[in-house]
Amino acid sequence: MTRGGNVLALVLWSIIVFFVIYPLSILIFESFKIVETGSLGLQNYLGFFQDGYYLKTFGNTLFLSTLVLLTSTLFGIPLAYILARYRQYGKTIFTALILLPIVLPAYAGIFAFIIFFGKYGTVNLLLMDFGIIETPINFIYGIHGLVFIQALHMLPFIVLSLSAGFTNIDPAFEEAAEVEGASGFRRFITVTLPLCTPSYLAGAVIVFLWPFTDWLTPLILGQVDYLPSVAYINIAYHFTDMHRKYMGIVAVVISSIVCIALFLVARWWVERKKYTGLSKGTTSEGRVIEPGLLIKSGSYLYMIFIAALVLLIPIVLGLSAFSRRWVFEAFPTHWTLENFRVILLETPMLIKNSFVFSTIALVFGVLFGLPAAYIIVRTRVPGKNALDFVITLMLAFPGMAVGVSYLLAFWEGIPLATHWIIMPLALFARRLPYFLRMAHSSYLQLDVSLEEASEVSGVGKLRTFLSISLPLLLKGVLVGVVMFFIMAFQEISTAIFLYRGGWETLPIGIFLNWHRGMEFGIAAAMAFLMIVITFILLLIIARIGGGILKAAWGPGGS
Amino acid sequence: MRTQALTKMLSMVFMAAFCLFAFQGQAIAADKIGWVGPVYKELAESLTKGFKQYYEKTHGKEVEVTFIHPGGWPVCLDKVRTWGDKPDADIFLGAGAPAHEVLKKEGRIVPYKPKGWDMVPLDSHGMKVKDAKGYWTCFAPWIVTNLYNEKVLKKLRLPPPKTWQDLLNPIYRGNIITTLPYASGTMHETVEIILQAFGEEEGWAYLRTLAAQFARFSTGSTDTTHIVSRGEVPIGLAQPQMNAMVARRDGYPVRDLLPDKTILVPEAVALLKGAPNEAVGKIFLDWLFSMEGQKYVLEGGYFAARTDIQFSVWEKEGVAMATHAKKALGVDSFWDLKVKFIEYDLDLAAKRWDDVNKHYEYEIYRKWGKLKDSLFLIEEVEEEIQAAKAANVETAKAEEKIKEARTLFQKEGNYAAARLAAAKARALLVGP
Numbered sequence: 001m002t003r004g005g006n007v008l009a010l011v012l013w014s015i016i017v018f019f020v021i022y023p024l025s026i027l028i029f030e031s032f033k034i035v036e037t038g039s040l041g042l043q044n045y046l047g048f049f050q051d052g053y054y055l056k057t058f059g060n061t062l063f064l065s066t067l068v069l070l071t072s073t074l075f076g077i078p079l080a081y082i083l084a085r086y087r088q089y090g091k092t093i094f095t096a097l098i099l100l101p102i103v104l105p106a107y108a109g110i111f112a113f114i115i116f117f118g119k120y121g122t123v124n125l126l127l128m129d130f131g132i133i134e135t136p137i138n139f140i141y142g143i144h145g146l147v148f149i150q151a152l153h154m155l156p157f158i159v160l161s162l163s164a165g166f167t168n169i170d171p172a173f174e175e176a177a178e179v180e181g182a183s184g185f186r187r188f189i190t191v192t193l194p195l196c197t198p199s200y201l202a203g204a205v206i207v208f209l210w211p212f213t214d215w216l217t218p219l220i221l222g223q224v225d226y227l228p229s230v231a232y233i234n235i236a237y238h239f240t241d242m243h244r245k246y247m248g249i250v251a252v253v254i255s256s257i258v259c260i261a262l263f264l265v266a267r268w269w270v271e272r273k274k275y276t277g278l279s280k281g282t283t284s285e286g287r288v289i290e291p292g293l294l295i296k297s298g299s300y301l302y303m304i305f306i307a308a309l310v311l312l313i314p315i316v317l318g319l320s321a322f323s324r325r326w327v328f329e330a331f332p333t334h335w336t337l338e339n340f341r342v343i344l345l346e347t348p349m350l351i352k353n354s355f356v357f358s359t360i361a362l363v364f365g366v367l368f369g370l371p372a373a374y375i376i377v378r379t380r381v382p383g384k385n386a387l388d389f390v391i392t393l394m395l396a397f398p399g400m401a402v403g404v405s406y407l408l409a410f411w412e413g414i415p416l417a418t419h420w421i422i423m424p425l426a427l428f429a430r431r432l433p434y435f436l437r438m439a440h441s442s443y444l445q446l447d448v449s450l451e452e453a454s455e456v457s458g459v460g461k462l463r464t465f466l467s468i469s470l471p472l473l474l475k476g477v478l479v480g481v482v483m484f485f486i487m488a489f490q491e492i493s494t495a496i497f498l499y500r501g502g503w504e505t506l507p508i509g510i511f512l513n514w515h516r517g518m519e520f521g522i523a524a525a526m527a528f529l530m531i532v533i534t535f536i537l538l539l540i541i542a543r544i545g546g547g548i549l550k551a552a553w554g555p556g557g558s
Numbered sequence: 559m560r561t562q563a564l565t566k567m568l569s570m571v572f573m574a575a576f577c578l579f580a581f582q583g584q585a586i587a588a589d590k591i592g593w594v595g596p597v598y599k600e601l602a603e604s605l606t607k608g609f610k611q612y613y614e615k616t617h618g619k620e621v622e623v624t625f626i627h628p629g630g631w632p633v634c635l636d637k638v639r640t641w642g643d644k645p646d647a648d649i650f651l652g653a654g655a656p657a658h659e660v661l662k663k664e665g666r667i668v669p670y671k672p673k674g675w676d677m678v679p680l681d682s683h684g685m686k687v688k689d690a691k692g693y694w695t696c697f698a699p700w701i702v703t704n705l706y707n708e709k710v711l712k713k714l715r716l717p718p719p720k721t722w723q724d725l726l727n728p729i730y731r732g733n734i735i736t737t738l739p740y741a742s743g744t745m746h747e748t749v750e751i752i753l754q755a756f757g758e759e760e761g762w763a764y765l766r767t768l769a770a771q772f773a774r775f776s777t778g779s780t781d782t783t784h785i786v787s788r789g790e791v792p793i794g795l796a797q798p799q800m801n802a803m804v805a806r807r808d809g810y811p812v813r814d815l816l817p818d819k820t821i822l823v824p825e826a827v828a829l830l831k832g833a834p835n836e837a838v839g840k841i842f843l844d845w846l847f848s849m850e851g852q853k854y855v856l857e858g859g860y861f862a863a864r865t866d867i868q869f870s871v872w873e874k875e876g877v878a879m880a881t882h883a884k885k886a887l888g889v890d891s892f893w894d895l896k897v898k899f900i901e902y903d904l905d906l907a908a909k910r911w912d913d914v915n916k917h918y919e920y921e922i923y924r925k926w927g928k929l930k931d932s933l934f935l936i937e938e939v940e941e942e943i944q945a946a947k948a949a950n951v952e953t954a955k956a957e958e959k960i961k962e963a964r965t966l967f968q969k970e971g972n973y974a975a976a977r978l979a980a981a982k983a984r985a986l987l988v989g990p
Contacts (some may be wrong), residue, residue, distance in 0.1 A: 053924045118788060118790055119788075119789055120710065120790070135714060141774065141790070219777060222735075222774040222775060222777070224775075224777070236629075237628075237629050237633050237741065241636075325808065325809050325810070327788050327789065328709060328811070500626070501592075501624040501626050512599075515777065515778075515780075519599075520784070
C-alpha cells in the first residue's frame with residue numbers, strides 16, 4: 001500500500017517540480033542575473049528600488065490596493081450583512097448576481113464600462129441630452145476608474161467572506177451585547193465586526209493582491225504606472241533592452257513575493273485567531289432578522305444597485321455584440337449579426353484554440369488532481385502536506401509570473417515554448433489548485449470505510465478507485481471539472497506571454513481586437529460569447545450541486 | 559455494470575484528448591511564409607487573402623501564412639534582433655525608412671528587387687522611397703498626420719489645431735493624446751520631425767511643453783485612433799494618414815490634420831537574411847508589387863505605391879477602397895499630392911533611433927507628473943506677474959527669475975530647478 005502511494009507521490013512531485021518549481025526558480029534566478037557580467041547579484045533589485053520611476057510604480061500599486069480594499073469593504077459590509085441576516089425574497093438570485101464577477105473575465109468588465117461610462121458613453125450622452133451637463137464627465141480614466149472597476153470585480157470575495165463570518169457568529173454573543181444595552185450600531189461595530197475579522201481577512205487578502213496581478217485594466221485605461229502593467233510592457237515590448245527586461249522580471253518577482261507573503265501571513269493569522277465560542281450555535285444559518293419596512297426597502301434598493309452594476313457587463317457587451325459601431329449613441333441603433341459571422345466563420349481558430357487548450361489543460365488537471373487529492377486525503381505519504389502547500393500557493397501566484405517563467409524556462413534548453421503544447425501546459429500549471437480543491441473536499445466527505453470494504457473483499461486498489469470512489473466522488477469531481485474549465489477558458493495573463501501566431505485564444509482575440517484593432521464590436525461579441533459559455537457551464541454546476549462549489553471556493557481572477 | 563460504463567467514459571475522455579493532439583499536430587503539406595512587422599491587422603488580413611488565392615492559382619498549392627505582430631516598429635525591429643541569424647519569419651512587412659535602415663546597417667536584411675520595382679520612385683520630396691540597392695522598397699507610402707474627432711471638437715467649441723504651435727494653445731489642454739515613440743513608429747517619426755524641423759534644443763523644449771497638454775498616453779498608434787474615434791479624447795497625434803480614411807469609411811466622425819511640418823513615410827518591405835522560406839518570400843514580394851498585389855494593399859486600408867496607379871481607374875474596376883482613397887487624398891494618385899515636407903535627414907534618424915526613443919521615455923514620459931507640476935507653477939506665476947504689472951507693482955526681478963524658470967524647464971528639462979526658480983519669482987513678487 002505505502003509503496004504504491006510513494007511511487008504515485010513521486011510521479012506527482014516530479015510533475016510539480018518540472019512544471020511549477022523549475023520554471024519559477026528560473027524566474028527568480030534570472031531576476032538575480034547581472035546583465036553586463038552574467039554573474040549573480042542583488043544589482044537588479046537595488047536598481048529597481050533606487051530608480052525613482054520603478055519605486056513610484058511600487059508605491060502606486062500599494063496605494064491602489066489599499067483603495068480597492070477600502071472601497072470593496074465599504075460597499076461589501078452592508079451587502080454581506082443584508083445577504084446574511086435579513087430574511088427576504090429573491091435572496092438566491094441577488095446572491096448569484098452579486099457573486100457573478102468571480103466567473104466573469106476581468107477584461108470583459110473594463111470594455112463594458114468604457115462603452116457605458118466613457119466620455120461619450122451612454123451615461124454621459126444621456127446627461128448631455130437632458131441638458132444636465134455641458135461637457136462630458138470623466139468617470140473612468142484615472143485612479144478613480146481603476147478603483148471602481150477593480151473593486152467591483154473583487155466585491156464578491158469580500159461579500160462571500162463577510163457573509164460567511166456573519167452567518168457563523170454564535171447568536172448568543174450578539175444577544176448578550178443586546179441585553180447589556182448596546183445599541184444596534186454599537187453592537188455591530190464592537191461585537192459583530194470583530195468576530196468576523198478572521199473570515200474577512202481571508203477575502204481581504206485576495207482583494208488586496210488583485211492590483212499586484214491585474215496588468216490589463218490599468219493598461220486599457222491608460223494608467224500604466226503600476227507594477228504588473230510596467231512588467232508587462234517591459235517584457236512584452238522590449239527584447240534587446242536588457243536593463244528594461246530585467247526590471248520587468250524584477251517587477252514580476254516582487255509582485256509574486258508580495259502576493260505569496262500576504263497570502264501566507266493571512267492564512268497564518270486566520271488559523272491563529274479563529275474565535276471560538278463556548279456554546280455551539282443554535283441555528284445552522286446563524287442569526288436571521290426580519291427588518292423593518294424602511295430598512296427592508298433600503299436594503300432592496302442597495303442590492304438592486306450593486307446587481308445592476310454587475311449586470312451592466314453582460315448587457316452592455318450583449319448590445320455591443322449585436323450592433324455595429326455603437327458610438328455617440330446612448331443605445332445602439334444598427335443591429336447586425338456580422339460580428340458573430342466574423343468570429344464563427346472567418347476566424348473560428350480562436351474558439352477552436354480556446355476549447356482545445358482548455359480541454360487539454362483540463363485532462364492534465366484531472367489526471368493530476370485526482371491522484372493528488374487521493375494522496376493528500378487518504379495516505380500518509382511523507383511530504384504530502386508540502387504537496388498540498390505548494391499547490392495551494394499557486395492560488396496566490398500572479399498569472400503573469402507563470403507566463404514569464406514559462407517563457408524563460410522553456411525557450412532554450414527545454415524548448416517546449418516553441419510548440420503549442422506550452423499553452424495548455426501553462427493553463428494547467430496556472431489553474432492547478434482549482435480542480436484539486438474540488439476533488440480534495442469531495443474526498444474528505446467520502447467515508448473511508450466504503451473503500452476499505454471493497455479492498456477487504458479482495459478488489460485491487462485501482463478497481464476500488466474506479467468502481468467505488470470515483471462514482472461517489474463524481475459530483476464533486478464534475479463541479480471541479482467545470483470550474484477548472486471556466487477558469488482555464490478565460491485565462492489571459494499567462495497566455496499573452498506565450499502565444500505565437502496561430503495559437504491565439506478567445507481572451508487574446510478580445511485583447512487584440514480591442515486594443516490593437518478598431519474592432520470593438522468583434523471584441524464585445526467574443527466577450528459576450530465567453531460569458532454565454534460560462535453561463536451555460538455555471539448552470540451545469542448549479543444542477544450538479546452548488547453546495548460543493550461553496551465548500552471549496554477558490555479565488556478567481558484572470 | 560456501472561464500473562464498465564465508467565471505464566468506458568474515462569477511456570473516451572482519453573481518446574478525445576488523444577485525438578485533439580493528433581488533430582493539432584497534423585501538419586498540412588503546404589508551403590509556408592512568415593511575416594513579421596507592424597502593419598495593421600486589416601492590411602495583414604487583406605494581403606493574406608490575396609496572396610493565398612494568387613499562390614493557389616499560380617503554383618497549384620496552398621500557402622500557409624503566419625503573421626507575427628509584436629507591436630510598433632521598434633518592437634518589431636527588436637523582435638528581429640533577438641532572432642539573430644535564424645529569423646522566425648521571411649519578410650519584414652511594414653515600418654518606415656529609418657527602421658529598415660537600421661535593419662540594413664545591422665545586416666539583418668538582404669537585397670531583392672521584386673518585379674515592378676521600377677514602378678516605385680527612388681525618392682519623393684527629398685525622402686528616400688526605396689533603397690537603391692534593393693534592400694528595402696516602399697509598398698505603401700503615407701504622410702505623418704494628426705487626427706481629430708470633428709463631432710467632439712464641435713461639442714467643445716474648439717477649432718481644429720492647424721500647426722504644431724497651435725497645439726500648445728491652453729484651450730487644447732487635456733484634449734490631446736499620443737503614445738510613446740517606442741510603442742509606435744509614427745510617434746518616433748513625429749519626434750524626429752519636431753527635432754529636425756525645430757532644431758534639437760528647440761525641439762525637446764517644444765516636446766516638453768506639448769506633453770503638458772496631453773490627457774494621457776495611449777499604448778500605441780491604433781490605440782490612439784481608437785480613443786479619438788470613440789471621442790474619449792478629441793485630438794490624437796502621430797497618426798498614419800490612412801487611419802483617418804479607414805475610420806471614416808467605418809463611419810467615425812474623424813478627420814486627418816496635415817500639420818505644417820511633416821514627412822512622407824515609405825512603409826516598406828524587406829527580405830530577412832537567412833529567411834527559412836526565401837523562395838516563397840520572393841514570390842510574395844513579386845506579387846506585392848504587381849497591380850493585383852497593390853490592390854490588396856489598398857483594400858487593406860493603405861495607399862498603394864506604384865506610380866502607374868489611378869484611383870479613378872480602380873474605382874471603375876470595382877476596388878471599393880479606391881473611392882475612399884480618392885476622397886481622403888483629394889487626388890487620383892498618392893504621388894500627385896502637393897505637400898510641403900521638411901528636409902529629413904534619414905542617416906541621422908537611423909543613427910539616433912534608440913536614443914530618441916529612450917530620451918523621450920525617460921525625460922518626458924516617466925517624469926510626466928513632475929513636468930506638469932513644474933510647468934503649471936511657472937504659468938501661474940507668469941499670470942501673477944501680469945496681474946502685478948496691471949496693478950503697477952515692480953516686477954522686473956520677478957520677470958527675470960520666471961524667464962530663468964522657463965529656460966530651466968524647456969532647455970534643460972530640470973523640472974525641480976524650474977519649480978524652485980518659479981517659487982523664487984513668486985517670492986520676489988510679494989517680498990520687499
